[in-house]
Amino acid sequence: MAEKTTYSISELAKEFDVTTRSVRFYEDQGLLKPARRxxxxxxxxxxxxxLKLILRGKRMGFSLAETKELFDLWDETLTGNEKQLLKMLTILDNKRAQLEQQKNDIAQAEMEMDTAEARCREALADLQERKEKQQTSEQAGA
Amino acid sequence: MAEKTTYSISELAKEFDVTTRSVRFYEDQGLLKPARRxxxxxxxxxxxxxLKLILRGKRMGFSLAETKELFDLWDETLTGNEKQLLKMLTILDNKRAQLEQQKNDIAQAEMEMDTAEARCREALADLQERKEKQQTSEQAGA
DNA sequence: GATAAAGTTTACGTAAACGTAAAGTAAATT
DNA sequence: AATTTACTTTACGTTTACGTAAACTTTATC
Incomplete structure (x- = not known):
C-alpha cells in the first residue's frame, strides 16, 4: 500500500478545493516546483x-511571500551551513511568538463570543416572555 | 480616574501603531464612525x-469586510429582532468552527516547528563535532 | 478523423488594503 | 502677520492573490 507519489494539477486542485489557476500561480511564485512530462x-x-502548508499558512494569515521564505530557508538548512541554521532557529522563535499572539487573540475572541452569545440568548428569552404574556392577555381578553 | 473618552486620529494611530491613512480607510469602509467637530x-x-477588534481580526486573517459584517450584525442585535438574533447565533457558531480550525492549524504548526528545530539543532551539533575532530587532528599533526 | 477533455502559455482584469502625493483648512505658536 | 502643526479631502498608484478569456497542444474517445 505505497502512498501515491505523483499527482496531476486537477487532482491536487480537487483534493484541496482550489483552482488550477491558484496552483499554477503558486508555482509561478516559486512555492511549488513540479516536474514536467x-x-x-x-x-x-x-x-x-x-500545497497543504501553503493553504494552512493562508488560513493562519500568512502571505505567500512569507510561506515561500520559510520554504526557502528550510531548503537551505539542508545544505548544513551554520549561519543558515542559526537564522532558521531565530526565525522559528519569531514564528512561535506569532503563534502565541494568535492563540491569545483566539482566546480573547472566544471569550467575547461567549458573552455575545449569552446576550443574544437573553434577548431571545425576553422576546419569548413578551410573546407569552401577550398570549395570556389575549386569553384573558377573550 | 475615569477612562479617557475621546481620541484624536493620531492618538489612536500611535497607540495601535497604524497610519492615520488606515484609520480613515476603516471609517470609509464603515468600520468606524467617529463624531466630528x-x-x-x-x-x-x-x-x-x-479599532482594536479590527486589528485583532486582521492578525487572525479576517478581512475588513468580514469584520464589518460582524459589527453590523452585532449592532442589529441591539434592535432585538428575533430573526437577526438567530442569524447572529448561527454566525457565532460558524466563527467558532473557524477558530477551532485555526487552533488545529496552530497546533500542527507548533509540532512541525518542534521537529524542525530539533533537526536544526542536530545539524548544528554535527557541525560542532566535525570542528572538534578537525582541531584534534590538527593537534596530532603538529 | 473528428471531437471532446485536460492540459498549457500569455495576458489583461479585479478586489482588498492601503501608500503617497497634492492642495486646502484650522488652530496654535513665534 | 507668518509659520508650524495637525488635521482634512481628493485622487491616482501599488501589491497581493488570484479570475477570466484567448489561443494552442496533447491525449483519450467515439
Whole structure:
C-alpha cells in the first residue's frame, strides 16, 4: 500500500478545493516546483505537502511571500551551513511568538463570543416572555 | 480616574501603531464612525474598541469586510429582532468552527516547528563535532 | 478523423488594503 | 502677520492573490 507519489494539477486542485489557476500561480511564485512530462506538470508528494502548508499558512494569515521564505530557508538548512541554521532557529522563535499572539487573540475572541452569545440568548428569552404574556392577555381578553 | 473618552486620529494611530491613512480607510469602509467637530474626527472609546477588534481580526486573517459584517450584525442585535438574533447565533457558531480550525492549524504548526528545530539543532551539533575532530587532528599533526 | 477533455502559455482584469502625493483648512505658536 | 502643526479631502498608484478569456497542444474517445 505505497502512498501515491505523483499527482496531476486537477487532482491536487480537487483534493484541496482550489483552482488550477491558484496552483499554477503558486508555482509561478516559486512555492511549488513540479516536474514536467513534456509541458504537463507532474506533482510529487513533496509538492502535495507544500500545497497543504501553503493553504494552512493562508488560513493562519500568512502571505505567500512569507510561506515561500520559510520554504526557502528550510531548503537551505539542508545544505548544513551554520549561519543558515542559526537564522532558521531565530526565525522559528519569531514564528512561535506569532503563534502565541494568535492563540491569545483566539482566546480573547472566544471569550467575547461567549458573552455575545449569552446576550443574544437573553434577548431571545425576553422576546419569548413578551410573546407569552401577550398570549395570556389575549386569553384573558377573550 | 475615569477612562479617557475621546481620541484624536493620531492618538489612536500611535497607540495601535497604524497610519492615520488606515484609520480613515476603516471609517470609509464603515468600520468606524467617529463624531466630528467641524471636519475633525473625534473618536469615542467605542471606536477605540472597534479599532482594536479590527486589528485583532486582521492578525487572525479576517478581512475588513468580514469584520464589518460582524459589527453590523452585532449592532442589529441591539434592535432585538428575533430573526437577526438567530442569524447572529448561527454566525457565532460558524466563527467558532473557524477558530477551532485555526487552533488545529496552530497546533500542527507548533509540532512541525518542534521537529524542525530539533533537526536544526542536530545539524548544528554535527557541525560542532566535525570542528572538534578537525582541531584534534590538527593537534596530532603538529 | 473528428471531437471532446485536460492540459498549457500569455495576458489583461479585479478586489482588498492601503501608500503617497497634492492642495486646502484650522488652530496654535513665534 | 507668518509659520508650524495637525488635521482634512481628493485622487491616482501599488501589491497581493488570484479570475477570466484567448489561443494552442496533447491525449483519450467515439
Amino acid at each position: 513534456g509541458q504537463t506538470r507532474i506533482f510529487s508528494s513533496k509538492d502535495r505537502v507544500r | 467641524g471636519q475633525t474626527r473625534i473618536f469615542s472609546s467605542k471606536d477605540r474598541v472597534r
